[in-house]
Amino acid sequence: MVTPGLLWSGASVRAVSRLVLPRRRAPTTRLWSLMPIRSFLFLVPLAGAALLAGCAATPASGSAPSASPSATAEAVTVDNCGTSVTFDAAPQRVVTIKSTSTEMLLALGLGDRIVATAFQDGPLPDDLAKAGASLTSIADQVPSEETVLGLEPDLVYAGWESNLTAEGAGARDELASLGIASYVSPAACKEPEYQPKKLSWDDVYAEITEVGDIFRVPDAAAALVRDQQAEVKAITPDDRGLTALWYSSGSATPYVGAGIGNPELLLDTIGLTNIAGDVQDTWTPYSWESVVAADPDVIVLVDASWNSAQKKMDQLAGDPVTANLTAVKNKSYLVVPFAASEAGSAAPTRRSISPTSSPPSPRRLTPAPRQDHGDSDHDRPGSHSHGGPRRESP
Numbered sequence: 001m002v003t004p005g006l007l008w009s010g011a012s013v014r015a016v017s018r019l020v021l022p023r024r025r026a027p028t029t030r031l032w033s034l035m036p037i038r039s040f041l042f043l044v045p046l047a048g049a050a051l052l053a054g055c056a057a058t059p060a061s062g063s064a065p066s067a068s069p070s071a072t073a074e075a076v077t078v079d080n081c082g083t084s085v086t087f088d089a090a091p092q093r094v095v096t097i098k099s100t101s102t103e104m105l106l107a108l109g110l111g112d113r114i115v116a117t118a119f120q121d122g123p124l125p126d127d128l129a130k131a132g133a134s135l136t137s138i139a140d141q142v143p144s145e146e147t148v149l150g151l152e153p154d155l156v157y158a159g160w161e162s163n164l165t166a167e168g169a170g171a172r173d174e175l176a177s178l179g180i181a182s183y184v185s186p187a188a189c190k191e192p193e194y195q196p197k198k199l200s201w202d203d204v205y206a207e208i209t210e211v212g213d214i215f216r217v218p219d220a221a222a223a224l225v226r227d228q229q230a231e232v233k234a235i236t237p238d239d240r241g242l243t244a245l246w247y248s249s250g251s252a253t254p255y256v257g258a259g260i261g262n263p264e265l266l267l268d269t270i271g272l273t274n275i276a277g278d279v280q281d282t283w284t285p286y287s288w289e290s291v292v293a294a295d296p297d298v299i300v301l302v303d304a305s306w307n308s309a310q311k312k313m314d315q316l317a318g319d320p321v322t323a324n325l326t327a328v329k330n331k332s333y334l335v336v337p338f339a340a341s342e343a344g345s346a347a348p349t350r351r352s353i354s355p356t357s358s359p360p361s362p363r364r365l366t367p368a369p370r371q372d373h374g375d376s377d378h379d380r381p382g383s384h385s386h387g388g389p390r391r392e393s394p
Helices: 099-107 145-149 172-177 201-214 218-233 262-270 288-294 309-318 326-330
Strands: 006-009 012-014 017-022 029-034 076-080 083-087 094-097 114-118 137-139 155-158 181-184 243-249 255-257 283-285 298-303 333-337 352-355
Touching (some): 076 181, 076 201, 083 181, 099 114, 099 155, 099 201, 137 145, 201 218, 201 262, 243 262, 255 262
Antiparallel strands (some): 006 012, 017 029, 243 255, 255 283, 333 352
């Protein structure tokens, strides 16, 4: 049974409890604390919707946020994943696709602007549940362009670039020709010149700031950034040099968090070394041979209704190739909700990370069910390429 203990909110991490992880070569253990990360951007990167809502990209880092206009600016123009988008006024009718965009707007107090949501990765975190209680979902996966157009939105705010295609909610140029703006969480940009070379908290904060500018709520965005910064600053990372595998999905071939995206950011923040950190990608197919060779101290399991953390634990323990891994034998797992694993959220909401080994943390918190990167090994039906954690084909 999973013992809940830590909270991660997509883009913010709050220290709410202590986690005991076994040392690899010593009989003793040590306590370390985490703070909720909502990003992850997760989270924007936090809270999936809090921090991971998306960051504008800067030339220096690969993600360049636009200059912050005043709340009364007549027009705001952003360069979003290579698409120039001008907002003559704050959007009033928004369709959000993916949890990151929905939670970002709720975190900024903009729930009344959302006319519909789609492709949500799980229930809203407790601190946003009331604000989002009346939201209407129009599709479990990517909505059709016809469905989106029927709502007469002035903005489609997507968590992945792949959400905005002719086969999905509509290609960006087609939507623009109809007077509908589009915006993608910058952390999910895939073009090399817009994808962050390595996602940072500054990228997360930049997205929050940019969304605040677009909606003419700079004060709310600034307050959210301060909250996130305080949460990150309060984190006490582990200093034992422990290694970790971020296991998203896949059985024959594991799909894991690599070295430049939200998984790397979160692992680095809490003091764990990513065994796939040398791979220059956000998420990547890996090999069990490489996992066995690295023998990680900790395995982070992304939890989803279609591919649960428990399913992964059972698979790891039942496969002779992985059963003798240090983390598997010690049951040194951290369970992360799907939405909290993506960058593009932006609220001080809490998402659960549950340590499954060692004594229960002093403060027990039951994690809300969230979703993981993939069904039946990798992909969930009806999805599109996106370059993020596998719930759909990368």
